[in-house]
Amino acid sequence: MRSHEAGAVHARAGDRGPTWLRTPEDPNELVSHLWASSVSKVDGVLTVAGESAIDLAEEFGTPTYVVDEDDFRRRARAFKEAFPAADVYYAGKAFLCVATARWVADEGLSLDVCTGGELAVALKAEFPAARIGMHGNNKSVAELRRALEVGVGRIIIDSVEEIARLRELTAELGVTASVLIRVTVGVEAHTHEYISTSHEDQKFGFSIAGGDALDAVRRVLAEPGLELRGLHSHIGSQIFVTDGFDVAARRILGVHAEVEKVFGVVLPELDLGGGFGIAYTTQDDPSTPADLASGMLKIVNDECAALGVRVPHLSIEPGRAIAGPSTFTLYEVGTTKSVSLDGGVFRRYVSVDGGMSDNIRPALYGADYSCTLASRTSDAPAVLSRVVGKHCESGDIVVKDEFLPDDVAAGDLLAVPGTGAYCRSLASNYNHVPRAAVVAVREGEARVIVRRETEDDLLALDIG
Ligand code: LLP
Numbered sequence: 001m002r003s004h005e006a007g008a009v010h011a012r013a014g015d016r017g018p019t020w021l022r023t024p025e026d027p028n029e030l031v032s033h034l035w036a037s038s039v040s041k042v043d044g045v046l047t048v049a050g051e052s053a054i055d056l057a058e059e060f061g062t063p064t065y066v067v068d069e070d071d072f073r074r075r076a077r078a079f080k081e082a083f084p085a086a087d088v089y090y091a092g093k094a095f096l097c098v099a100t101a102r103w104v105a106d107e108g109l110s111l112d113v114c115t116g117g118e119l120a121v122a123l124k125a126e127f128p129a130a131r132i133g134m135h136g137n138n139k140s141v142a143e144l145r146r147a148l149e150v151g152v153g154r155i156i157i158d159s160v161e162e163i164a165r166l167r168e169l170t171a172e173l174g175v176t177a178s179v180l181i182r183v184t185v186g187v188e189a190h191t192h193e194y195i196s197t198s199h200e201d202q203k204f205g206f207s208i209a210g211g212d213a214l215d216a217v218r219r220v221l222a223e224p225g226l227e228l229r230g231l232h233s234h235i236g237s238q239i240f241v242t243d244g245f246d247v248a249a250r251r252i253l254g255v256h257a258e259v260e261k262v263f264g265v266v267l268p269e270l271d272l273g274g275g276f277g278i279a280y281t282t283q284d285d286p287s288t289p290a291d292l293a294s295g296m297l298k299i300v301n302d303e304c305a306a307l308g309v310r311v312p313h314l315s316i317e318p319g320r321a322i323a324g325p326s327t328f329t330l331y332e333v334g335t336t337k338s339v340s341l342d343g344g345v346f347r348r349y350v351s352v353d354g355g356m357s358d359n360i361r362p363a364l365y366g367a368d369y370s371c372t373l374a375s376r377t378s379d380a381p382a383v384l385s386r387v388v389g390k391h392c393e394s395g396d397i398v399v400k401d402e403f404l405p406d407d408v409a410a411g412d413l414l415a416v417p418g419t420g421a422y423c424r425s426l427a428s429n430y431n432h433v434p435r436a437a438v439v440a441v442r443e444g445e446a447r448v449i450v451r452r453e454t455e456d457d458l459l460a461l462d463i464g
Pocket of ligand 1: 091093094112135234236237238273274275276317318319320321361365421422426
């Protein structure tokens with residue numbers, strides 16, 4: 001067992017936080033690259049696309065996820081422009097609602113869904129079905145049937161059972177299913193174990209090492225109702241070093257070439273997945289889509305040349321890199337506390353009105369975030385603080401280490417950047433806390449795109 005975050009780990013005298021955390025000269029200042037492009041401070045108040053955090057909190061309450069719509073769209077477009085010859089599938093698991101599905105459609109991207117629920121949202125948004133890819137390691141017959149009935153463009157096969165399910169469904173419905181096969185390339189991506197997906201000992205895909213990938217290809221090619229478009233590889237999430245992509249691309253292209261040699265079939269497509277990291281704090285240094293594109297396309301072109309195969313039509317699946325930086329979460333401070341540690345050192349705890357129900361990532365992955373005082377400027381000195389939520393758990397941490405002005409107090413607003421991906425989509429009702437609203441801001445106009453849950457919503461499910 002690891003020691004609990006609230007226990008021995010930080011009970012060190014003179015603790016000034018992790019080594020990467022710099023002591024700011026002015027704790028009011030924004031580290032601008034962590035925020036959506038239209039966010040700035042105007043007279044000390046956080047402002048997004050012309051809307052002040054104070055007005056947003058007044059109108060919509062807190063906690064609220066605030067999305068800079070143009071920033072989201074711009075990041076989607078940047079991937080499209082960086083990979084002009086590829087299909088860019090926005091990974092809806094990062095954050096999908098009707099509005100974001102429409103933005104993605106408008107910007108010309110395709111959409112990756114991984115459950116029937118995500119597919120339902122896409123269909124409600126009238127997302128063109130032919131531009132939807134269906135993922136999932138345990139797709140049910142009902143989910144596959146719906147996908148085929150509405151005409152999703154492709155299904156990414158993850159198991160032998162799925163091949164049999166698709167055989168029966170395509171025969172029953174009289175359709176052909178375009179499919180890709182998810183391949184485990186055996187790469188250890190340098191990310192948290194829970195979000196690393198292509199080392200051997202995990203649930204996704206067919207492994208190259210065990211020969212399962214080629215066996216899956218053989219099985220799919222034998223099915224008249226299935227049209228094999230290509231192979232798929234996704235090595236994990238929040239990845240910065242391109243070495244992982246490099247090895248993965250080489251390995252999957254090796255299988256791609258082997259399919260041609262063994263079965264005489266030229267696969268027209270190849271999907272390299274998503275996983276591109278973003279900056280949550282100053283310790284993260286992400287690549288731009290343009291840099292990713294030049295690196296990845298060079299690897300693919302060189303490897304295809306070396307293997308003597310035609311370069312397949314590529315697709316990628318970024319989620320976090322589009323949604324993540326577009327959004328901050330706005331909280332109101334409720335209580336503060338100084339807790340005495342060893343050696344006369346104190347830790348300041350600042351409690352906000354949300355927590356692990358709106359952002360489980362610190363508790364689940366040990367993820368680091370940053371934050372700023374959003375409602376005013378302060379002349380008080382910066383003190384190392386821990387921002388925590390209102391849930392009944394000591395591990396309910398929102399921002400583990402941040403320098404905040406010493407006078408932060410009840411009623412102040414705090415904003416946490418980088419919460420657009422895997423926060424609302426992973427939100428829960430723990431402690432019967434209603435899930436927070438999502439508000440989109442564009443050109444000085446703010447509108448709710450996912451409304452706040454109410455206690456009535458919670459009680460409506462509880463039928464006694
Ligand atoms: N494609 C596939 C097949 C995936 O499984 C994923 C993410 C993506 C694309 C998008 O990855 P992205 O570009 O967003 O990193 N809840 C975790 C992340 C789980 C990712 C699951 N799959 C977190 O909060 O970090």
